[in-house]
Amino acid sequence: MSTLSPQRDIAIVDDDDAIRDALSWLFSTRNHKAQLFASAEELLASYKPETFGCLILDVRMPGMGGIELFGKLQEYAYTPPVIFLTGHGDVPMAVAALKQGAADFIQKPFSDNDIVDLVESCLSLDQLHRSEWQARTAVDQCMATLTPREREVMKLILVGRLNKQIADDLSISMKTVEVHRARILEKMRVKTAMELAARLRDSGVDAP
Template sequence: MASDPRIALVDDDAAVRDALKWLFASRGHSVASFESAAALLADRDPSRFSCLVLDLRMPGMGGMELFQTLVGRGYCPPTLFLTGHGDVPQAVAALKQGAVDFLEKPFDDNALVSLVENCLSLDTERRGAWERRRQIERRLGDLTPREREVMALFLDGKLNKQIADELDISMKTVEVHRARVLEKMGVKSAVELANLLKELD
């Protein structure tokens, strides 16, 4: 069993938490369980988990509000909701906002484990893309305001002389800025840079 839990379970019902911890342990997965949304948010880093299993209806902050809070923070792991029958419309709304799926209580154990394992696989794919975006954004953040101006113009297809005229600087200065932009962004050409920035779209 993994020593560092990849699954986070948030449910205010202790009996549900205990039952699901046992279920996941029986399938080789370790779980960190939390009695409330606030408890998860107080964790050292909720985004470290690879799957979130959230009860939709809880005292205080509910599962939907917790999910929206985590999405607003940056990376939100693939999320499943556990719902009562009357909460299905809200669960469907969560799907539209990026949740992976929901299960109505009482649910089938095998169905839940299967969905969680799908989330664990999905996390690997999503987290890689998210880390890549963060890396590109960090590189962009290292550019000076002038380097950003030069970059925008050469990505617009303008020649060095046109950029120099537009910014009222020498062609040599444009060349220096252009070279620094490519170096900081980790690419060798404007085409490579354009393709890199498309990953942020």
């Protein structure tokens, strides 16, 4: 039984009914829910990145193959970890996909334990990466509300300049700097310059 916290669903995209059903049953024994798709097109018709914590894609399928599907998934703002199912001859393609950001690949026939362990690792990775992505997105949204002048002031705040120094640097009054500082902290949803610096650092967003 899995000891992981509740996770998002696993998407299994494979044109082989037997493989889809076998994987779905296998993951259910570890308390993971899988959604099954017989083609890339079927997944894309209803795809939402927030639904899945891991996607398993067969490299070779009629119509759109797994590699092309992976490219489509990467057009979204966030892509959950992707694992490729490959035959022996597809390994070079899978390795190329790793260089493009795929999480891993596993060859058919595969060990039940190996694929479950790999998927559970990806589900944990998704929680971490999704949290980081959400933090970056939230900060980006806050920064988008800043005016050009507020961005100038924020940059100076972050390098430790005092209000009087900022006023001199920008040839504006101390009162104006104080107003800008207050608005910046409000828009960035922090209370102090230290909190502002920490939020930018923790989210991985570069200062303006």
